[in-house]
Amino acid sequence: MGKRIVIIGGGAAGASAAARARRLDPEAEIVMLDKGLFISHAPCGIPYYIGGVVKEAQELAIYTPEEFAKERRITVKVNAEVFDVDTKNQVVYAREGNETVKYQWDVLIIATGAKPITLPVEGHDLNGILTLRLPHEAPKLREEVEKASTVAVVGGGYIGLEVAEALRNLGKRVLLFEMMPHVLPTTFDEDMAKLIHDELIKNGIELHLNEKVVGFRGVNGHVNKVITEKGEYNVDKVVMGVGVRPDVDLAVKAGAKIGETGAVWVNEYMETSVPNVYAAGDVAETWSLITGKRMYVALAPPANKMGQVAGANAVKGRFLKFPGVLGTAITKVFGLYVARTGLTEKQAREEGFKPVSATIKARTTAHYYPGGVQVNIKMIMDETSGRVLGVQIIGPDRIVAGYIDVAAALIGKGATVDDFFFADLSYSPPTAPVWHPLITAARVLSKGKY
Amino acid sequence: MGKRIVIIGGGAAGASAAARARRLDPEAEIVMLDKGLFISHAPCGIPYYIGGVVKEAQELAIYTPEEFAKERRITVKVNAEVFDVDTKNQVVYAREGNETVKYQWDVLIIATGAKPITLPVEGHDLNGILTLRLPHEAPKLREEVEKASTVAVVGGGYIGLEVAEALRNLGKRVLLFEMMPHVLPTTFDEDMAKLIHDELIKNGIELHLNEKVVGFRGVNGHVNKVITEKGEYNVDKVVMGVGVRPDVDLAVKAGAKIGETGAVWVNEYMETSVPNVYAAGDVAETWSLITGKRMYVALAPPANKMGQVAGANAVKGRFLKFPGVLGTAITKVFGLYVARTGLTEKQAREEGFKPVSATIKARTTAHYYPGGVQVNIKMIMDETSGRVLGVQIIGPDRIVAGYIDVAAALIGKGATVDDFFFADLSYSPPTAPVWHPLITAARVLSKGKY
Numbered sequence: 001m002g003k004r005i006v007i008i009g010g011g012a013a014g015a016s017a018a019a020r021a022r023r024l025d026p027e028a029e030i031v032m033l034d035k036g037l038f039i040s041h042a043p044c045g046i047p048y049y050i051g052g053v054v055k056e057a058q059e060l061a062i063y064t065p066e067e068f069a070k071e072r073r074i075t076v077k078v079n080a081e082v083f084d085v086d087t088k089n090q091v092v093y094a095r096e097g098n099e100t101v102k103y104q105w106d107v108l109i110i111a112t113g114a115k116p117i118t119l120p121v122e123g124h125d126l127n128g129i130l131t132l133r134l135p136h137e138a139p140k141l142r143e144e145v146e147k148a149s150t151v152a153v154v155g156g157g158y159i160g161l162e163v164a165e166a167l168r169n170l171g172k173r174v175l176l177f178e179m180m181p182h183v184l185p186t187t188f189d190e191d192m193a194k195l196i197h198d199e200l201i202k203n204g205i206e207l208h209l210n211e212k213v214v215g216f217r218g219v220n221g222h223v224n225k226v227i228t229e230k231g232e233y234n235v236d237k238v239v240m241g242v243g244v245r246p247d248v249d250l251a252v253k254a255g256a257k258i259g260e261t262g263a264v265w266v267n268e269y270m271e272t273s274v275p276n277v278y279a280a281g282d283v284a285e286t287w288s289l290i291t292g293k294r295m296y297v298a299l300a301p302p303a304n305k306m307g308q309v310a311g312a313n314a315v316k317g318r319f320l321k322f323p324g325v326l327g328t329a330i331t332k333v334f335g336l337y338v339a340r341t342g343l344t345e346k347q348a349r350e351e352g353f354k355p356v357s358a359t360i361k362a363r364t365t366a367h368y369y370p371g372g373v374q375v376n377i378k379m380i381m382d383e384t385s386g387r388v389l390g391v392q393i394i395g396p397d398r399i400v401a402g403y404i405d406v407a408a409a410l411i412g413k414g415a416t417v418d419d420f421f422f423a424d425l426s427y428s429p430p431t432a433p434v435w436h437p438l439i440t441a442a443r444v445l446s447k448g449k450y
Numbered sequence: 451m452g453k454r455i456v457i458i459g460g461g462a463a464g465a466s467a468a469a470r471a472r473r474l475d476p477e478a479e480i481v482m483l484d485k486g487l488f489i490s491h492a493p494c495g496i497p498y499y500i501g502g503v504v505k506e507a508q509e510l511a512i513y514t515p516e517e518f519a520k521e522r523r524i525t526v527k528v529n530a531e532v533f534d535v536d537t538k539n540q541v542v543y544a545r546e547g548n549e550t551v552k553y554q555w556d557v558l559i560i561a562t563g564a565k566p567i568t569l570p571v572e573g574h575d576l577n578g579i580l581t582l583r584l585p586h587e588a589p590k591l592r593e594e595v596e597k598a599s600t601v602a603v604v605g606g607g608y609i610g611l612e613v614a615e616a617l618r619n620l621g622k623r624v625l626l627f628e629m630m631p632h633v634l635p636t637t638f639d640e641d642m643a644k645l646i647h648d649e650l651i652k653n654g655i656e657l658h659l660n661e662k663v664v665g666f667r668g669v670n671g672h673v674n675k676v677i678t679e680k681g682e683y684n685v686d687k688v689v690m691g692v693g694v695r696p697d698v699d700l701a702v703k704a705g706a707k708i709g710e711t712g713a714v715w716v717n718e719y720m721e722t723s724v725p726n727v728y729a730a731g732d733v734a735e736t737w738s739l740i741t742g743k744r745m746y747v748a749l750a751p752p753a754n755k756m757g758q759v760a761g762a763n764a765v766k767g768r769f770l771k772f773p774g775v776l777g778t779a780i781t782k783v784f785g786l787y788v789a790r791t792g793l794t795e796k797q798a799r800e801e802g803f804k805p806v807s808a809t810i811k812a813r814t815t816a817h818y819y820p821g822g823v824q825v826n827i828k829m830i831m832d833e834t835s836g837r838v839l840g841v842q843i844i845g846p847d848r849i850v851a852g853y854i855d856v857a858a859a860l861i862g863k864g865a866t867v868d869d870f871f872f873a874d875l876s877y878s879p880p881t882a883p884v885w886h887p888l889i890t891a892a893r894v895l896s897k898g899k900y
Contacts, residue, residue: 331878
C-alpha cells in the first residue's frame with residue numbers, strides 16, 4: 001500500500017501538490033478535500049467574471065473535480081470541510097453534507113489558502129457588504145452587484161482596483177476608498193501610483209484617498225451608507241478589497257508554528273514545524289529573495305510552486321526547495337498595465353539599503369515604427385552594491401508584462417545595474433527600441449557610467 | 451587641449467561611442483566621419499521603409515548630423531569616406547567631395563560596420579540586383595522595386611524574410627531562395643523554422659528551400675533571370691539577403707589583427723591589437739556568453755553597447771568591459787513574431803554539449819480570458835549541467851519579445867532549468883497563464899522533476 005497523503009484545499013497550491021505527488025509516486029493514496037465546489041480554481045479571475053469578460057463561473061476552474069480525480073487517480077471531495085486535525089493519530093475530520101468523514105494520513109498538506117480581511121467596524125456584517133472569495137460564489141456576487149447603481153469598493157489593492165474596473169464596465173457609479181495616500185500602497189511608490197490615479201479618475205472612478213472607512217449603516221439589515229473619517233456616502237452595495245489573511249485555523253489545530261507574518265511557518269521544503277505536515281500556498285509564509293526576510297505574499301504563481309514543492313517532498317522527502325519570492329505582480333487598470341517586482345524605494349529604505357532610483361518614459365517600438373506607446377519605468381538600486389532592488393512599470397501595452405518579467409528574472413539572479421545594461425535583449429523595429437526601455441532605465445540609474 | 455578622438459563610422463556603434471566619449475570627457479575633441487549621409491542610423495528599418503510602414507527614409511536616423519554635432523559638441527562629417535589609416539603618425543585621410551582631409555588622432559575608433567555579402571556567381575553585378583546597406587540609399591531601392599512585378603529574394607535570413615514581407619505588402623510576386631533546408635538556418639532549428647515556412651507560404655511567398663542560386667542572367671545589363679541548381683526563374687528584380695560581413699578594410703590598413711571569424715579581433719575593452727585603436731559594432735567580433743568562443747553577430751543592440759564601451763574606454767582607459775552576447779534576436783514574419791536566444795539544439799550538439807530539448811505550445815493569457823493566442827516554445831538544456839542553453843519562440847503576439855528577453859536575461863546569468871521554474875514571473879488573467887509559458891517549457895524539460 002502506498003503512502004496516504006491528505007491535502008486540505010483544492011486551490012492552486014493544493015491541486016499542484018496533488019498532481020505532483022501523483023506524478024512522482026504512482027502508488028500513493030491521495031485525497032484532496034475542498035470546502036467549496038470548485039478545485040484548481042482561480043480566484044484571480046473573479047473580477048473578470050463580475051465585469052462580464054468571463055461568461056461562466058465554471059470557466060474559472062481549470063478542471064472539474066471529476067476530471068482531476070480521474071486523470072490523476074486522486075480522491076477528490078468537494079463540499080468537504082475539514083474541521084479538525086489530529087496529528088497524534090494522523091487523521092483529519094471533514095464535514096461532507098450531514099456526515100463526518102475521517103481520513104487517515106501519513107503526510108498532511110495544508111493548503112487552506114487565505115480569506116478576506118473583515119474590517120472590525122460598526123456595521124461590517126450588514127447584508128450587501130460583499131467579499132470575493134471562492135469562484136463558485138461568484139454568480140451570487142454578480143447578481144448582487146447587478147442590482148446596484150452605486151457601489152463602494154473599500155481598499156485600493158489589486159482586487160479593489162480590478163473590482164472597481166469591473167463595476168464601471170457594468171455601468172455602475174463606483175466610489176473607491178483607500179486609507180493610504182495612494183492605491184497599491186504596499187507594492188508601489190507614490191510617484192508611480194499617481195499614474196494609476198489619473199487612469200482611475202479618467203475612467204469615472206470616484207477616488208477617495210487618505211480616507212479611512214470607519215463604519216457602515218443600513219436599513220432593514222442591508223447596507224446603504226459608507227461612513228469614513230471625512231464623510232458619509234450613500235451606496236447600494238459595498239465590495240470589500242482590504243486584503244486577505246492566511247486561513248491558519250486548521251494549521252493551528254495541527255499545532256503548526258505560526259510565523260511572524262501571521263502565516264504558517266515553513267522551511268524551504270514547505271515542512272511546517274510538525275513532522276509530516278506540510279503547508280503551501282496562501283496559508284504559508286515565504287521569504288524575500290532580496291532580503292531573505294519572511295514575508296506574506298498571496299499570489300497564484302508562488303502558491304502553485306509551493307504546492308509543487310510540498311507535493312514532491314510529501315512523496316520523495318527533501319526533493320525540492322522553494323527559493324523565495326520577489327512579489328512580482330501585474331494587473332490591468334482600465335487601459336494601463338501596472339506591474340512591479342522586488343522592493344519599492346520606500347521598502348528599500350526601510351530595509352536599510354541606500355536606494356537611488358531613476359524614473360523614465362520610453363517608447364515600446366523603434367521611434368519610426370508606428371504603433372509604439374510610452375511606458376513609465378521606475379528602477380531602484382542599492383547605491384552601495386549597485387544591485388537592482390526593484391522595478392515598477394506602468395503603460396498602456398501588454399508588453400509591460402514582458403518588461404517586468406525581464407526585471408524579475410534579473411533581480412532574482414542578483415543582477416546589478418551593469419547586468420541590466422549588458423543584458424542581451426532582443427530588438428527589432430516592431431517590437432522594441434534599440435535601447436530596450438529597461439536598459440535605458442539602467443543607463444539613467446548608472447549616473448553617467450553608461 | 452583634450453584628447454583627440456576620431457571615430458570612423460556614424461552608425462549605431464560609432465554614434466554611441468561618440469556620445470559616450472563626450473559624456474565622460476567634456477574636453478575631448480571628437481570627430482565622427484561617415485561615408486553615407488545619415489548618422490545614428492538604423493539599417494534594420496530599411497525593410498519597413500521599402501514596405502511602406504515607414505514613410506520617409508530620414509525617419510530611420512535618430513538625429514540629423516547637425517543635431518548630433520550641436521548637442522554633443524562633436525565634429526560630424528557625412529559624405530566623408532576614410533580611405534587610409536596611418537597608425538605611426540596617428541592620422542586618417544578622408545575624401546570629402548573633391549578634397550582629401552587629414553585628421554590627427556590620439557585614439558581611433560573603427561566602427562565601419564558590415565557590408566552585404568555578394569555571391570561570386572555569374573551575373574552578380576547586373577543592374578537590378580539590389581542590396582540593403584545604408585538608409586540614405588533606401589529611397590532608390592524602393593523606387594527600383596516599385597517598378598517590378600516579380601522579385602526574387604536570395605537568402606532566408608532576417609533581412610531576407612523582412613524584405614520578402616515588405617515586397618508582398620507592395621503587392622509583388624515574391625520568390626524566396628534559401629540554399630539550406632530551412633529559413634534562418636544559423637539561428638533556428640529546423641523544427642521551429644517550419645512554422646515560419648507555413649506563415650510565408652500562407653502569405654503567398656514562393657518558397658524555394660534547398661535551392662542554391664548559381665547565377666543571374668540579364669538583357670541589356672539588367673537582371674531578368676535567377677538561375678539555381680534546380681531551374682531558372684524569370685524576375686524583374688533581385689534583392690540579395692545572403693548576410694553581411696565585417697567591413698574590415700580600414701582595420702587591416704591600421705594593422706589590426708583579424709580574428710578567426712573574419713571580423714576585427716578585440717578584447718573585452720574593445721581594444722584592437724593596435725595600441726590606441728578600438729573597434730566596435732558590426733566590424734568587430736564578439737564572443738558567446740555560453741561557450742566563451744569568438745563569434746560574429748551583426749545586430750544593433752550589441753553594436754550600441756560595444757560602441758559605448760569603446761567610447762568610454764577611449765577617454766577613461768579600461769573603464770568598461772563588454773561581457774559578450776547570446777545572439778538574442780527577434781523579427782516579425784507577417785503575423786508571427788519569431789525570436790531566439792543562445793544556442794540552437796544543433797549548435798549545442800556541435801559545441802559538445804549534451805542537449806535535450808522540449809517544444810511546447812502555450813497560451814498567452816489565462817485559459818478563461820479572451821484574446822489569448824498560442825505560442826510555440828523550444829527550450830534547449832545541457833543534460834549534464836541542467837543549464838539552459840537556448841530558447842526559440844514563435845507566435846502571433848508581440849509578447850514573444852517579452853518571453854525571449856526573459857529567457858535571455860536568465861540564460862545570460864547562467865540559469866538552469868530550476869532557475870527557470872522558480873523565476874518569480876508575473877501573472878494576471880489578461881497578461882499570462884498562471885504557469886508562464888517559459889516555466890511550462892522548463893517543467894516539460896525537467897522530465898518530471900517539476
